[in-house]
Amino acid sequence: xxxxxxxxxxxxxxxxxxxxxxxxxxxxxxxxxxxxxxxxxxxxxxxxxxxxxxxxxxxxxxxxxxxxxxxxxxxxxxxxxxxxxxxxxxxxxxxxxxxxxxxxxxxxxxxxxxxxxxxxxxxxxxxxxxxxxxxxxxxxxxxxxxxxxxxxxxxxxxxxxxxxxxxxxxxxxxxxxxxxxxxxxxxxxxxxxxxxxxxxxxxxxxxxxxxxxxxxxxxxxxxxxxxxxxxxxxxxxxxxxxxxxxxxxxxxxxxxxxxxxxxxxxxxxxxxxxxxxxxxxxxxxxxxxxxxxxxxxxxxxxxxxxxxxxxxxxxxxxxxxxxxxxxxxxxxxxxxxxxxxxxxxxxxxxxxxxxxxxxxxxxxxxxxxxxxxxxxxxxxxxxxxxxxxxxxxxxxxxxxxxxxxxxxxxxxxxxxxxxxxxxxxxxxxxxxxxxxxxxxxxxxxxxxxxxxxxxxxxxxxxxxxxxxxxxxxxx
Numbered sequence: 001x002x003x004x005x006x007x008x009x010x011x012x013x014x015x016x017x018x019x020x021x022x023x024x025x026x027x028x029x030x031x032x033x034x035x036x037x038x039x040x041x042x043x044x045x046x047x048x049x050x051x052x053x054x055x056x057x058x059x060x061x062x063x064x065x066x067x068x069x070x071x072x073x074x075x076x077x078x079x080x081x082x083x084x085x086x087x088x089x090x091x092x093x094x095x096x097x098x099x100x101x102x103x104x105x106x107x108x109x110x111x112x113x114x115x116x117x118x119x120x121x122x123x124x125x126x127x128x129x130x131x132x133x134x135x136x137x138x139x140x141x142x143x144x145x146x147x148x149x150x151x152x153x154x155x156x157x158x159x160x161x162x163x164x165x166x167x168x169x170x171x172x173x174x175x176x177x178x179x180x181x182x183x184x185x186x187x188x189x190x191x192x193x194x195x196x197x198x199x200x201x202x203x204x205x206x207x208x209x210x211x212x213x214x215x216x217x218x219x220x221x222x223x224x225x226x227x228x229x230x231x232x233x234x235x236x237x238x239x240x241x242x243x244x245x246x247x248x249x250x251x252x253x254x255x256x257x258x259x260x261x262x263x264x265x266x267x268x269x270x271x272x273x274x275x276x277x278x279x280x281x282x283x284x285x286x287x288x289x290x291x292x293x294x295x296x297x298x299x300x301x302x303x304x305x306x307x308x309x310x311x312x313x314x315x316x317x318x319x320x321x322x323x324x325x326x327x328x329x330x331x332x333x334x335x336x337x338x339x340x341x342x343x344x345x346x347x348x349x350x351x352x353x354x355x356x357x358x359x360x361x362x363x364x365x366x367x368x369x370x371x372x373x374x375x376x377x378x379x380x381x382x383x384x385x386x387x388x389x390x391x392x393x394x395x396x397x398x399x400x401x402x403x404x405x406x407x408x409x410x411x412x413x414x415x416x417x418x419x420x421x422x423x424x425x426x427x428x429x430x431x432x433x434x435x436x437x438x439x440x441x442x443x444x445x446x447x448x449x450x451x452x453x454x455x456x457x458x459x460x461x462x463x464x465x466x467x468x469x470x471x472x473x474x475x
Contacts, residue, residue, distance in 0.1 A: 009101030010053025077195025
């Protein structure tokens with residue numbers, strides 16, 4: 001029989017205080033629901049369904065092609081949310097793993113263990129629980145004198161003696177599809193909350209079906225993220241887990257508590273990461289590279305033997321033996337060649353930089369194709385924006401660009417060209433040429449003397465110069 005995953009992601013998540021759907025809120029620059037889908041893809045689950053509602057288009061665009069969607073038009077509780085998937089799942093043989101969309105730390109290993117327990121015990125319903133020393137806020141698992149689960153009671157409905165129960169509901173279940181939707185029809189509206197509780201299926205099923213629990217040993221894996229503080233807690237667990245995995249694989253992380261690495265990042269052994277560094281997205285850091293301190297890399301590929309410090313690299317590629325920084329900014333869709341130098345206060349955007357090219361300091365290169373062995377003098381820039389459109393600059397090989405040169409795009413510079421310092425170049429420069437584009441210097445002698453008038457002198461100065469004696473002004 002097939003196995004299905006059902007993610008409940010229709011809620012607004014008002015406690016997040018954001019316009020995003022709750023499950024789209026990022027953790028380490030990645031929407032929390034993507035963590036769940038990623039792990040379901042790695043698990044024994046064959047097909048994933050996501051129940052959407054509030055701002056459904058955000059989640060639909062995010063997960064397009066990866067999951068099926070069911071819509072909960074009106075948010076009337078978790079039981080009602082599962083019913084929204086009836087048309088997709090009710091007629092399919094198998095079991096469904098149900099999970100809230102705000103449980104981002106669940107792993108494929110845990111999912112597989114729960115399915116294995118469910119199948120081995122022959123359960124019709126498996127309730128995933130965890131033990132909490134301070135269970136306030138959680139629904140409690142209620143058992144009879146034989147230890148059999150008889151129900152789940154939400155926090156606001158607890159009797160005084162039930163508040164001492166430390167086994168709590170995680171909101172995760174595995175249910176036989178054929179039984180699930182028949183039982184859901186029997187769930188009644190909670191008059192106080194005006195919602196249909198999915199938890200009510202436990203009480204409805206325990207007499208006629210086999211109901212058991214699976215107790216999660218690591219509560220953080222099944223914790224729900226309900227507010228911004230919860231985001232920080234989830235990030236802490238993720239950060240520690242990811243950093244540990246990399247360090248055990250041969251990555252040296254200095255002060256790991258200050259280093260953040262996203263779940264999708266690949267790092268070769270021999271890499272050194274210095275403090276206050278963040279590497280996220282689908283980034284790949286190759287061997288013998290050093291990153292940091294105070295550096296951010298996102299969705300980028302950093303080749304071997306690269307040194308990056310105090311810099312930002314986004315959606316770009318850096319070739320081997322290149323140095324970046326300090327205080328460089330490599331922006332979207334840029335590619336830096338081998339043995340290059342991107343130095344202090346240099347910004348690169350949407351450009352290809354050739355091998356052995358040096359852009360050492362105080363330069364901007366945007367929308368450009370730069371060849372090999374090019375030298376940018378300090379303060380030289382490509383002027384790519386005319387106020388309406390962006391234009392391209394093409395620079396050949398072995399070009400020397402003097403200090404404070406402005407290249408007004410669109411423009412093409414050939415190979416073996418020398419551009420004199422201070423030039424504003426507006427026309428194409430052919431191969432082998434030298435271009436000087438600056439006004440002739442004009443020097444006006446005695447300019448300062450003629451410009452500045454003498455200041456009126458004070459009485460003390462005039463007395464000192466014996467221009468005033470005994471109160472009489474000498475002529």
